[in-house]
Amino acid sequence: MIFVCSCATQKPTYRANNSKRIIIVENDSILRYTELIGCLGNSNTLNYKKENGLLKVSGIADTKQIGIFSLATDLYGSELKIETDSLIIKRTGEIFYEDKFLKTKADRKFQEFYIVLNDKDKKIKKSNFKRILTNLDLENYTSVEMDKDDAKREYGIDKKYKTLKLVRK
Known part of the structure; x- marks a missing residue:
């Protein structure tokens, strides 16, 4: 079982609305992505370059990962648009919100x-x-x-x- 907590890492951590898909920006060239389905999890790292407000992720864009995990397929060769409180996969439009934003949103509710x-x-x-x-x-x-x-x-x-x-x- 994989546990990912931005509190422990103090690194920018972004979650999809379902919170089962997580992207952590490890440093200025590596991001880690994690996907949880039930008690199964998949975690991996990818290289990226930051250009013009985008994170350009390495890999071939049309690479299909076989299996139940789809986040890797969505990230390979993609561009992530950087917003104040989120990352957006340009190809799919999926939004990953920063943990700090999600916490304040929950507090307001x-x-x-x-x-x-x-x-x-x-x-x-x-x-x-x-x-x-x-x-x-x-x-x-x-x-x-x-x-x-x-x-x-x-x-x-x-x-x-x-x-x-x-x-x-």
Whole structure:
């Protein structure tokens, strides 16, 4: 099994939307590409040259790799367009986003909500959700999503938030 983490490498790491296809720029002439399918993985390196905002990858463009892994076939002899937060394979149009961009995108997706337990409401934010949710004894409670009007009337919670009420079983 292959594990690739940009945290450990501190090298520009780009992932396809499905995150199973990864390109790491090792240095100014070598990139490593990795493709994961289930528990199988394929990792290899290719040489490239940087010219006019493009990474020109070595290899013959129409080389077909036999097997289940297709990233090598897409990269051989291709040009990768360098954007601020991504690499784009010009021939296929596939976009690989930089890990830093994907992390900030995921951080922005977190939606705050409220939990009501024993008639006390608690706002769950990205900064406190682990601390609060890991210490809850949920075996004795069921959760019910409150109507937004009821949450506003009973607890003063703004209608833009979802509210889960924990009710003892």
